Amino acid sequence: MSQNPPDLRPDLAPRLRLDAPARPGQPTIGMVSLGCPKALVDSERILTRLRAEGYAISPDYGGADAVIVNTCGFLDSAKAESLEAIGEALAENGRVIVTGCLGAEPDYITGAHPKVLAVTGPHQYEQVLDAVHAAVPPSPDPFIDLLPASGVTLTPRHYSYLKISEGCNHRCKFCIIPDMRGRLVSRPAHAVVREAEKLVQSGVKELLVISQDTSAYGADIRFAEDRGHRAHIDDLARDLGALGAWVRLHYVYPYPRVRNLVPLMAEGLVLPYLDIPFQHAHPETLKRMARPSAQTETLAEIAAWREICPDITLRSTFIVGYPGETEAEFQFLLDWMDEAQLDRVGCFQYEDVSGARSNALPGHVAPEVKQERWDRFMEKAQSISEAKLAAKVGSLQQVIVDDIDADGIATCRTKADAPEIDGNLFIDEGTNRLQVGEIVTVEVDEAGEYDLWGRLV
Template sequence: MRRMSQNPPNLRPDLARAHVPDERREGQPTIGMVSLGCPKALVDSERILTRLRAEGYAISPDYKGADAVIVNTCGFLDSAKAESLDAIGEALRENGRVIVTGCLGAEPDYITGAHPKVLAVTGPHQYESVLDAVHTAVPPAPDPFIDLLPASGVTLTPRHYSYLKISEGCNHKCKFCIIPDMRGRLVSRPAHAILREAEKLVEAGVKELLVISQDTSAYGVDRKHDLSPWKGGEVRAHIIDLARELGRLGAGGELWVRLHYVYPYPHVRDLVPLMAEGLILPYLDIPFQHAHPDTLKRMARPAAAAKTLDEIAAWRRDCPDITLRSTFIVGYPGETEEEFQTLLDWLDEAQLDRVGCFQYENVKGARSNDLPDHVAPEVKQERWDRFMEKAQAISEAKLAAKVGRTMRVIVDEVDEEGATCRTMADAPEIDGNLFIDEGFEGLAPGDFVTVTVDEAGEYDLWGRVD
């Protein structure tokens, strides 16, 4: 059987360039976009491009066809900052007229110190400032009879799935994280506004909604879970109510709703019945970060790993098909060999389906920088290798158990070699794929299809159409 490329879990900042089917009219001002970082930044990029299209700008898929380029940066880790600076430098070399926004924009001196020729620097989700900078660099010249915005706006993801951002900011004070400093405290969108956006996306052909925020399970806390008018009744600004209403937008199972970044509050257990009913996907993306109570305490995170195992057991009891994804940090300041071994033992017991792992990095402004007993780089690398070896073995065993099973998948891409699909257990970009090598000729992106799994790898599956 021919092998298609495998897709191991990889949570490094991604890079997306806008591909907008658009005939540029003569003299139309044109903007390019490079979007780095997490899906939340991708949503910001989509909003910026949608506003620009509404003002009559064309969107260019490359540097050379653009009058200016916006680089939406990531500033969470030092490695991500370096990647952002590289992207800015590349845009300057290829185009020369560059506007910088996003999380790294919170440190303008850091950017201009490396790249003094950038036209402007704005911070995260400062949409009006970005537009002002574009207007200054490339004045708008709309033709009201030609420049009409598509109803669904501009997207940086394939047409059949879309990220749905439900809030900004975060109320946690984890010592390794500076997101609350960059993006502020939790600010939730009104429930009816989210549902209206979701409804428009579904009407435009979206088959999968990826619900994102910094802390999805805290949605609505800042609004005191207020009520919004919706469909002749009211809906509460609470993740349980929101998830239920989102699930109801899909008729006959033709919509997948996937939750990301779900902090393990007790009320998360109330989401599981919605998964068992099929209203939302049986998929929980929960950032556990570590398992040893002392490490969690130094991180300023709840130290309840044992209780977490009990919760996981309860989730699986109530929804046996649930997929659990998480991320962890190894080599956190003060992490001893005993603490790391506790993490490995916990992973053995938890048997998570999808796992990502970072080696700890100092981040400018993070309180963890000042902690004692930083772990040597070679020790961090050795622990990361051991962690990923165990996680990979768990993933391989879990996927092997799926051989022979029949499951529903969504098609992401079709070429002359085969179809690349995802199961309910796979989020785009960060999880695995299911590949169809034969009988795929009639498939198209966004199709749901039933397959039987006939082979498994470390992270991916292969199957045949039933």
Template structure:
């Protein structure tokens, strides 16, 4: 049984899971995937191409002919983690290809690890394949190497991430994602729907829709219509909702058009769940971040969403200790949090990131003050979470089973919980016959700060 610590980084993807054994003599590539779910999808695409060419995939360095490290460059701490992973792969294997967000800074990587075979940037799939071919020539056997229709996935069989766009048009001062991944580039809606259909056909019960700015989906295509489907988040959500799987939306900016999604949630077409990156609440802090600052209107929007869909779960992430943040601005954020009553909350302490405009802002906050504010923020968020979960005791929830441990305890999630970043619901009795991916009804009989316990009905 696992608990959810309040300091869990709110951007991390689930750990990659690979179980296939290579056939004798098959060239094998190891994969280490770091960072967010969007990076995990990139890893899945790379591995799908490699599997199609006859490579076996290894979940670690041992026995692999070469290792791909898909890096994260979101924060300096994430960059350090990526460099450590590259160093570990070099020590354990010696033949390492680097890709991902940190790959946008090749000199930074080769300066620390000059022996890497190649460095490519984010979603540069062809360059990664070229590097693999140069290090380990393919040796396909078309009679044996069958590729699953849904491709290679690094998540459990019952849920999958569905990336609908790349890049971002925002210019937030603390973020370098547009520099690494470019401007918004939406996939055609018909292609997204087709991929989702294949995933559901292969047994996926939950689709996690991800992008850097889900609300803006299709804006770069002027919301045109291709093959009968309009490139707009409303139409895409409606089409995905017809497939019979849970559909969960991540990284949704609170634009006015989000209102159109709430009735779909109330009707059960998509999950009543919104992951919205508010980042802060004080107007002055938001202006220094170069983000929309009308958070008072956001409170009005939240109230309107809850009126239409009372069961909606709202998740968000925040930054404390941003340059220039005063104690009064931080207290404003705490008061806003009390009023917003968000269900799931994550928090970063501000870090400088090479290339970010926020590095040059005046009034950087001392580390000890950032830590104090993080502690106070998370204590406030924890109290709100505990009260909201306590109110669920005695109520019936639909939950999806993620795993069952050796003691027969089932780890599940409600409709209000995304994998890894949110809480769990545990069933410790009557789990005989349950399997991962099943959706069952449970009566909640106990609540903690982040997790629930219940009995199967």
């Protein structure tokens, strides 16, 4: 019955959607985008610039004059996946430009694949364009090659990721993102709001706010105000909520000031959904991780959020088997889960990452112990999810329609579900008048471990 396996990786972006045909003789570029939604936004920006210069975008290797591979370098397993994708692009096309997080280690890439045309680092848009120009010179037709007002998007028309900042100021010992993407750099608030306005005008019904640390938005520019918009997450959330689309907040660190956002959810300006990377619950484990929230009384904060907004949905990710994690610390985490009752949970087994300070910590956990703890953790998370979804049977839910298949089954999401990483709600009757992107009301009549089923009201 379940559609989402418990080992679903919450850090992966949606699959690319490329289908625009090229005109005869038009230079064409392919794109492989790996990693998180933030990388997907980078891919969208690169392709938007290329489309503005007259390039067509190919959905496959064979139709492309060259291929850009936007890589992920967060985990060693992600690095291996990126190298594999580069190798596949070289084998299928032969002309490959590499960018993204793994591009911060060019020798690592060229050591494995010396035939790549160029390597650039994360969000180095100009260098990517220079590499494309060298490999495939542009040949625009000003009477035909017009850029859509909303730019190139790699997600369905009805939802879009909205990146509000780059980089991160934290120094968590297991993470190398600050080394790859640098310190926090917030976008001006008026630029974010203007982009959101254009997206909503073009038909976007849901804005997914993303960054490395959404709570810290604007701190680097002293929460500057420009053109009537203040660069603070509270103000930005209110400004975005006024546009009339669903607004979903991702990657919000569990600082006490998050409590200021929850009233906006209770008011209906922002979706009652918080994606908060807790990573662990035991204070000593969090200290070894060097988490900025190590001293936060998270259970008290969760209770406060739910008191303000009883319908709030909480999503998080955790790491099990972190160096030094004892059985007592892990059991503390399981007991904490019983108390916290989080709605959506993802979990990783710890692995060393080249350059991470956690590699040097003592007490590395044996692989079989990490696997056993992961199994126990996910069993706990699954049972909580199943009970919470069962409690929704008989309720009315607003859902957004993501897809309608040939058999007339509609795949939808409630306000509690982010695309690609959370569950779905399925409608299998009376969908002949539904359209993708439509928001409708459904009565829930069945629940599984991760998904719901319902009928149109």
